[in-house]
Amino acid sequence: RQSLKIGLVPADGIGREVIPAARTAIEALGSDIPKPQFIDLLAGFELFTKTGTALPEETIAALRECDCALFGAVSSPSKRVTGYSSPIVALRKELDLYANIRPVVSVAANPSGKPSVDLVVVRENTECLYVKQETIIATENGREARAVRLITERASRRIGRMAFELALTRPRKHVTIIHKSNVLSVTDGLFRETVRAVPRQEPGKFDDVTIAEQLVDSAVYRLFREPEIYDIMVAPNLYGDIISDAAAALVGSLGLVPSINAGDNFVMGEPVHGSAPDIAGKEIANPIASIRSAALMLRRLGYIQGADRIDNAVDEVVRQGTVLTPDLGGKSKTHEVVDAIIKRI
Ligand code: NAD
Ligand code: MN
Numbered sequence: 001r002q003s004l005k006i007g008l009v010p011a012d013g014i015g016r017e018v019i020p021a022a023r024t025a026i027e028a029l030g031s032d033i034p035k036p037q038f039i040d041l042l043a044g045f046e047l048f049t050k051t052g053t054a055l056p057e058e059t060i061a062a063l064r065e066c067d068c069a070l071f072g073a074v075s076s077p078s079k080r081v082t083g084y085s086s087p088i089v090a091l092r093k094e095l096d097l098y099a100n101i102r103p104v105v106s107v108a109a110n111p112s113g114k115p116s117v118d119l120v121v122v123r124e125n126t127e128c129l130y131v132k133q134e135t136i137i138a139t140e141n142g143r144e145a146r147a148v149r150l151i152t153e154r155a156s157r158r159i160g161r162m163a164f165e166l167a168l169t170r171p172r173k174h175v176t177i178i179h180k181s182n183v184l185s186v187t188d189g190l191f192r193e194t195v196r197a198v199p200r201q202e203p204g205k206f207d208d209v210t211i212a213e214q215l216v217d218s219a220v221y222r223l224f225r226e227p228e229i230y231d232i233m234v235a236p237n238l239y240g241d242i243i244s245d246a247a248a249a250l251v252g253s254l255g256l257v258p259s260i261n262a263g264d265n266f267v268m269g270e271p272v273h274g275s276a277p278d279i280a281g282k283e284i285a286n287p288i289a290s291i292r293s294a295a296l297m298l299r300r301l302g303y304i305q306g307a308d309r310i311d312n313a314v315d316e317v318v319r320q321g322t323v324l325t326p327d328l329g330g331k332s333k334t335h336e337v338v339d340a341i342i343k344r345i
Contacts (some may be wrong), residue, residue: 007069011044013275014285015072021287022294054085065317073275097261104247123240160195163234174231219335258293269293313344
């Protein structure tokens with residue numbers, strides 16, 4: 001590659017504060033990566049209130065021309081708004097970014113010298129309840145609402161494969177399948193069974209990977225009591241969403257946890273957190289989740305050295321603990337944390 005075309009979709013709230021931070025970190029890499037070319041793109045709820053569109057066609061078309069992208073966060077209202085639908089959920093489907101990969105790692109070591117939390121949530125990103133086929137009808141007993149929960153063999157197999165492939169790159173090579181098949185024996189049953197069958201499709205390849213499974217409720221319980229038992233947690237969409245926020249609490253803040261939305265041909269970095277309206281505009285949003293998302297994105301594209309430089313700089317800043325945003329108990333502003341990281345890159 002001569003240059004790296006990176007789409008930037010800050011969208012709403014603190015997305016607009018943290019995506020520029022990620023951009024700065026990428027720019028600081030210099031010749032470790034092809035010359036970055038940034039394309040600013042629009043999406044989000046605020047855009048919807050102004051224009052009636054949350055995800056313009058031009059944004060999707062431009063993203064298809066990019067090598068990769070970074071997405072901030074959207075402010076999706078909790079009440080139904082006619083004509084509005086979350087652009088991130090749509091984008092994941094539109095670009096077939098079927099895996100949401102969310103590494104959750106504590107920086108502080110436990111007495112063994114290893115991070116006490118070092119796991120990756122591998123979340124299916126295109127189906128489950130996020131197909132958003134909801135209906136409501138009036139009955140004699142009041143309104144009745146239903147939602148379709150779609151689990152397909154195809155999506156379960158490819159997310160399972162992603163989880164096993166990822167496991168091969170990790171020291172412990174351990175995959176835990178998260179489900180609730182004791183109750184949802186048909187849908188979660190299909191997910192569980194299909195993921196379990198992945199190693200059988202390529203005999204030999206995944207021999208070193210150990211497999212466990214855990215019901216989603218007790219998985220959260222064990223996550224809080226003994227997070228060290230988990231390495232890769234592979235889950236249907238909604239469980240994966242919830243587990244990753246829960247895991248974020250264990251390492252100190254949602255503001256630390258990055259992700260990538262990955263398909264076979266495209267990758268989009270995205271912090272796990274939302275638009276955080278409670279702190280938006282105060283310049284205190286933690287930029288680390290977004291900066292690490294940029295590193296994850298670069299790593300996926302094969303720019304390991306650049307990704308390492310970003311991650312090492314972030315690790316140093318967090319370990320030192322003198323320049324941190326309030327979510328981590330510090331007093332620093334977003335830009336001060338960015339400056340400290342850039343200096344170390
Ligand atoms: P949130 O992740 O925005 O915030 C949860 C809590 O964590 C808040 O107290 C917030 O201040 C804090 N927090 C989050 N990111 C932080 C950061 N970088 N630095 C410091 N503190 C941080 O979740 P929410 O409050 O449930 O949702 C707010 C809005 O975000 C909603 O409209 C929701 O729909 C949207 N949302 C969007 C996405 C996405 O775009 N992918 C994901 C989750 C939520
Ligand atoms: Mn979430």
